[in-house]
Structure formats: structure tokens, C-alpha cells
Amino acid sequence: MTTDTRPKTAIVQGRLGGQRITVAGVAKGSGMIAPSMATMLVFVTTDAAIAASALHRILRTAADTTFNAITVDGDTSTSDTLIVLASGAAANRTITGGTDAQKLGGLLEEVCGALAEAIVRDGEGATKLVRVTVGGARSDAEARLAARSIAESPLFKCAVHGGDPNWGRILAAAGRSQARVDQDRASCKLGGVTVMRRGASCRFDLAAAQKYMAGSEISVELDLHLGSGRYTVLTCDLSREYIAINADYHT
Amino acid sequence: MTTDTRPKTAIVQGRLGGQRITVAGVAKGSGMIAPSMATMLVFVTTDAAIAASALHRILRTAADTTFNAITVDGDTSTSDTLIVLASGAAANRTITGGTDAQKLGGLLEEVCGALAEAIVRDGEGATKLVRVTVGGARSDAEARLAARSIAESPLFKCAVHGGDPNWGRILAAAGRSQARVDQDRASCKLGGVTVMRRGASCRFDLAAAQKYMAGSEISVELDLHLGSGRYTVLTCDLSREYIAINADYHT
Numbered sequence: 001m002t003t004d005t006r007p008k009t010a011i012v013q014g015r016l017g018g019q020r021i022t023v024a025g026v027a028k029g030s031g032m033i034a035p036s037m038a039t040m041l042v043f044v045t046t047d048a049a050i051a052a053s054a055l056h057r058i059l060r061t062a063a064d065t066t067f068n069a070i071t072v073d074g075d076t077s078t079s080d081t082l083i084v085l086a087s088g089a090a091a092n093r094t095i096t097g098g099t100d101a102q103k104l105g106g107l108l109e110e111v112c113g114a115l116a117e118a119i120v121r122d123g124e125g126a127t128k129l130v131r132v133t134v135g136g137a138r139s140d141a142e143a144r145l146a147a148r149s150i151a152e153s154p155l156f157k158c159a160v161h162g163g164d165p166n167w168g169r170i171l172a173a174a175g176r177s178q179a180r181v182d183q184d185r186a187s188c189k190l191g192g193v194t195v196m197r198r199g200a201s202c203r204f205d206l207a208a209a210q211k212y213m214a215g216s217e218i219s220v221e222l223d224l225h226l227g228s229g230r231y232t233v234l235t236c237d238l239s240r241e242y243i244a245i246n247a248d249y250h251t
Numbered sequence: 252m253t254t255d256t257r258p259k260t261a262i263v264q265g266r267l268g269g270q271r272i273t274v275a276g277v278a279k280g281s282g283m284i285a286p287s288m289a290t291m292l293v294f295v296t297t298d299a300a301i302a303a304s305a306l307h308r309i310l311r312t313a314a315d316t317t318f319n320a321i322t323v324d325g326d327t328s329t330s331d332t333l334i335v336l337a338s339g340a341a342a343n344r345t346i347t348g349g350t351d352a353q354k355l356g357g358l359l360e361e362v363c364g365a366l367a368e369a370i371v372r373d374g375e376g377a378t379k380l381v382r383v384t385v386g387g388a389r390s391d392a393e394a395r396l397a398a399r400s401i402a403e404s405p406l407f408k409c410a411v412h413g414g415d416p417n418w419g420r421i422l423a424a425a426g427r428s429q430a431r432v433d434q435d436r437a438s439c440k441l442g443g444v445t446v447m448r449r450g451a452s453c454r455f456d457l458a459a460a461q462k463y464m465a466g467s468e469i470s471v472e473l474d475l476h477l478g479s480g481r482y483t484v485l486t487c488d489l490s491r492e493y494i495a496i497n498a499d500y501h502t
Binding site: 152153159161162164169172173176238239240242243244245246 | 324326403404405406409410412413415420423424489490491493495496497498499
């Protein structure tokens with residue numbers, strides 16, 4: 001089974017020590033899982049010359065904020081694959097670390113980020129791309145726990161699908177995560193407009209918020225006001241079409 | 252908002268030291284959460300005479316295998332409530348512990364179990380009651396982690412909704428939990444029929460399995476063959492109606 005509906009490719013270029021470097025990638029995947037079959041497959045290539053250990057290091061870093069920061073339905077796959085191949089054809093001095101590795105890592109992260117976003121956009125039944133950022137957490141790790149809890153909440157995903165500026169479901173999902181949340185300090189923005197402050201509803205333009213929520217790209221920001229931890233998860237809404245794809249499919 | 256559609260009550264009786272004891276309960280709740288509003292509310296009454304500390308202890312025990320073992324959508328509520336009131340009108344000798352407390356605890360668990368099951372049956376959009384048991388885990392705690400992961404997997408819940416005997420989604424959901432799982436040892440039964448053994452499909456009557464999965468009560472048992480840990484979670488399927496209820500509802 002595949003429910004992929006769109007080609008997912010990305011390419012970026014940069015310069016390293018006078019040489020033009022290209023990083024390109026291609027991805028497959030739209031549900032996180034379909035047991036016994038390949039699900040998410042990502043192949044990234046570059047012509048940069050780089051030592052295997054340095055390449056492994058920058059790939060892990062890039063994956064952490066891209067492929068490891070997306071969720072369609074919380075159902076992780078048994079067979080996700082991310083492979084990078086570096087040919088060395090660019091003839092730059094072989095990278096072993098330092099600023100050159102950082103620079104190539106930046107290009108790699110750009111390609112991985114674009115592919116990860118494309119996978120979520122093509123998520124099973126997805127009609128909206130949703131960027132969930134949790135800031136002000138006690139640590140990045142806690143921000144991640146809260147952001148994932150929101151991004152995987154069926155109630156939140158249904159609210160997004162229905163275009164409802166429902167900050168209560170956002171705060172509730174963060175509150176039941178393992179992250180420390182003090183509802184009397186938390187504030188929430190939808191598309192840059194503060195809709196909740198210190199755990200209570202703000203005066204905001206409801207019609208404008210609903211119009212924003214009806215769009216195809218939604219940005220949610222929950223600030224916990226407890227520290228400087230921050231993390232962003234990309235997800236999509238939960239629609240009847242997701243049910244159709246996954247209930248009507250038979251082994 | 253309430254999407255409760257059925258009354259949920261339970262009553263049991265027993266004898267304690269020559270006195271007839273009655274335990275009765277009533278519950279409200281069908282989605283796990285609707286912020287700012289009361290969601291699950293359970294009130295249990297008994298005419299037994301019992302010390303507050305002993306009552307608290309048996310209530311916690313009863314809740315653990317009943318209300319804390321159900322999930323509709325994984326979205327826990329901010330305001331679930333379970334209250335027990337004991338009037339002492341039965342005029343039994345006041346229970347402070349021991350076998351009498353265990354006996355009353357058994358009656359309490361029976362009432363809580365019946366109400367918990369009624370809540371899941373009335374779950375938002377639910378068309379099936381699903382009993383997910385994980386056995387053979389290294390501990391009860393690990394069995395619980397695996398059982399919850401299965402019961403909260405959107406893919407598994409969609410498969411149940413579609414009547415698909417998809418053991419792959421069951422094993423995958425257990426595998427991504429924090430419980431230790433060795434796929435080469437695990438076996439899975441649907442309604443008592445083994446469909447998977449040592450991580451591979453068995454020869455089984457597919458038509459019979461599909462007919463079973465099309466029913467309104469489904470029992471799934473995953474045996475990890477690693478120990479004696481065991482836990483059962485009650486849940487329901489995930490349907491288009493769930494999306495309709497939660498996407499079309501607006502704050």
C-alpha cells in the first residue's frame with residue numbers, strides 16, 4: 001500500500017572552500033506506518049567530500065530537528081529509513097569536522113527540513129500543515145514532550161481540521177505531558193495573535209482567528225514562561241479521510 | 252457540550268458480617284476531554300460502614316483496573332472525577348481493613364468496572380468495544396505500557412473500525428512502547444484464535460477472523476512470552492463520527 005500522492009524532493013547548494021556543493025534528497029511516506037512494508041524512505045545525496053564519522057554526526061543533528069520532529073498520527077514506523085550518500089565529486093578538501101562540517105550540516109538540515117515538511121503535507125488525510133512550537137519550557141526536552149503531546153492529540157487535530165481556535169485543547173494536551181506546565185503562567189498564540197494569557201481567554205478578534213484557522217498553514221505557539229526550552233513539531237490535522245484510508249484498507 | 256447518549260449506572264450487592272451491603276454508581280462521560288467543562292463524572296454510593304482511610308485505599312485499587320484502564324482517544328481530561336460516599340446505613344461493623352475491606356473493594360471494583368465499560372461503549376463515535384490484553388510482559392507495568400500504546404494507536408483503532416484482523420499494527424504499536432518486546436517470541440490472538448506466532452502470520456481462517464472483527468465486541472490478546480506481567484485496557488474504535496463530533500464542535 002502507498003498513499004503517497006505527491007513527489008517529495010529538495011535540493012540546495014552552497015560553497016565550501018571555493019567548491020560548489022550540492023545536497024539533494026528524495027522522500028517517500030505519508031502515513032507513519034504500514035507494517036511489513038517500507039514506509040518513510042529518504043535518500044539524500046551530496047557531492048561533498050566528507051569523512052564518514054563527520055557525515056554521520058551532521059546527519060543525526062539534521063534528523064533531530066526535521067524527521068524526528070514530524071508526526072502524522074503518532075504511529076511511528078517499524079522501517080523508517082534515512083540514508084545519505086556523499087560522493088566527494090565536488091573535490092573540496094575532505095571534511096572531518098569544524099566549521100565546514102557545520103556548513104554542510106546546515107545544507108543537509110535544509111534539505112531534510114524541506115522533505116520532512118513535504119511528508120507532513122502529504123500526510124494521510126491531511127488538509128493542513130500545522131507548526132506547533134512550545135517555548136518557555138524548563139528545557140528543550142520538556143518543550144519537545146509538550147509539543148509532541150499537542151501535535152499527537154486527536155482532539156487538537158480535530159479542532160484544527162474544523163478550524164476552531166480551541167486553545168483549551170492545546171493547554172490540556174501540554175498539561176498532560178511529562179513537561180512542567182503552570183497554567184497560570186502559560187500564554188498561547190495562533191498565527192501570532194495571543195488568544196490565551198495566564199490560562200485564561202484573551203479578548204481577540206474571533207472572526208479573524210477563525211478565518212486564520214480555516215487556512216491551510218497553521219502556526220500554534222504555546223509559551224510556558226518557565227524557562228528557555230523551545231521545540232517545534234510539524235504535524236497535520238485529523239480528518240475523515242484518515243479514517244477512510246486506514247479503516248478501509250485491509251491486510 | 253455533552254455527547255453522552257446512554258445512561259450509565261451499575262449496582263451490586265454482597266454480605267458483610269451478616270449485613271447486606273449495596274454499592275451503586277452512576278457515570279457521565281464519552282469523550283475523555285472537553286476543556287472548561289466537566290467531562291467524566293462518576294459518583295458511587297454504598298451503605299457500608301467503612302473508615303475513610305480504608306475506603307480511599309480500596310477506591311484507588313478499584314480505579315486502577317477500571318477507570319485508569321480505559322481510553323477513548325488518549326486525551327485525558329483536566330477534570331475527571333470519581334467520588335465514593337459511604338453512609339454506614341447497612342450497620343455492619345465499621346471496616347478498617349482486612350478481608351472485609353477486600354470484600355467491599357471487590358464490590359466497588361465490580362461497579363467501577365461496569366461503569367468504565369459503559370463509558371467506553373458510549374465513547375465519541377465508538378461502534379465497537381475493544382478489550383486489549385497484553386500478557387507475558389516482564390512486569391505488569393510493562394504490560395500496561397504496551398496495552399495502552401495499542402489501545403491509543405490511531406492505526407489500530409482504524410483497523411478495528413474497518414474490521415481488519417491486522418496483527419501487524421498491534422505488534423508495531425507494542426513495539427514502539429517503552430515495554431520490552433521481542434517480535435520473534437510474540438504471539439497474538441483475536442477472539443481466541445491465534446493469528447500470529449513468533450512475529451509471523453499463522454494459518455488461520457481469514458473469513459472467520461474478518462467475521463469476528465466485524466462484530467461489536469473485540470478481544471485482542473498479545474502474549475510477549477517474556478514474563479508474567481499482564482494488563483488489560485478497554486477502548487473503542489476510531490470512526491469518522493469521532494472526527495465529526497470533535498472537528499465540527501466549536502468553542
